[in-house]
Amino acid sequence: MVRRGYDAIAKRYAEWASSFESPALRWVEMLEQRLPERSRVLDLGCGGGGPTTRALAARHDVVGVDISERQLERARRLVPEARFLSADATEVAFEPESFDAVVSLFLLGHVPRAKQRPLLERIFRWLAPGGRLLATLGTANADDEVEADWLGAPMFFASYDEAWNRHALESTGFVLEEARVVPFEEPGHGVVSFMWVLARKPE
Numbered sequence: 001m002v003r004r005g006y007d008a009i010a011k012r013y014a015e016w017a018s019s020f021e022s023p024a025l026r027w028v029e030m031l032e033q034r035l036p037e038r039s040r041v042l043d044l045g046c047g048g049g050g051p052t053t054r055a056l057a058a059r060h061d062v063v064g065v066d067i068s069e070r071q072l073e074r075a076r077r078l079v080p081e082a083r084f085l086s087a088d089a090t091e092v093a094f095e096p097e098s099f100d101a102v103v104s105l106f107l108l109g110h111v112p113r114a115k116q117r118p119l120l121e122r123i124f125r126w127l128a129p130g131g132r133l134l135a136t137l138g139t140a141n142a143d144d145e146v147e148a149d150w151l152g153a154p155m156f157f158a159s160y161d162e163a164w165n166r167h168a169l170e171s172t173g174f175v176l177e178e179a180r181v182v183p184f185e186e187p188g189h190g191v192v193s194f195m196w197v198l199a200r201k202p203e
Helices: 002-017 024-032 051-057 069-078 113-126 162-172
Strands: 040-044 061-066 083-086 099-104 127-138 145-150 153-157 175-186 190-200
Touching: 002 069, 002 153, 024 051, 024 099, 024 127, 024 190, 040 051, 051 061, 051 069, 061 069, 069 083, 099 113, 113 127, 113 162, 162 175, 162 190
Parallel strands: 040 061, 040 099, 061 083, 099 127
Antiparallel strands: 127 190, 145 153, 175 190
């Protein structure tokens, strides 16, 4: 459903996302203060090559992964210096310690609840010692559900709450450097709240 949805709304999503200010670039800046130039960065759920991917690729060696081929077509055109893979984030495989950072913004909310903790564990394994995770996690504590019309297509969502998110990250092994719930307004959806996390894998 997520793949079909983003294939259908790729252009509309890009126009919508550019119509309001997201906290994303401020958090990317915090991440970049901790990363050396030309770090190996995985952009998991990269979408259509938006501002986050472009900012990362300007300084680092970026691999983007997305489930939507239409989104990846846009990303390859907009960010030709990065490498992109078409894959489900819960199934894609990388060698342990392949990346210095993993960025995953607005992806986990599209992952079934039963698969969210296993995905965090896989990300932890992909990170080199001392590597960073920048991620957003939902806070609505909503079981797996479908919104029938999200920007013009059915879309799947799922989330836990802030306490679960913190426990899942810390018990996986991450050290939380920055973690807070940030509300902001999305046109058409009102005020939404995500937990923004900058975490480190211990050396």
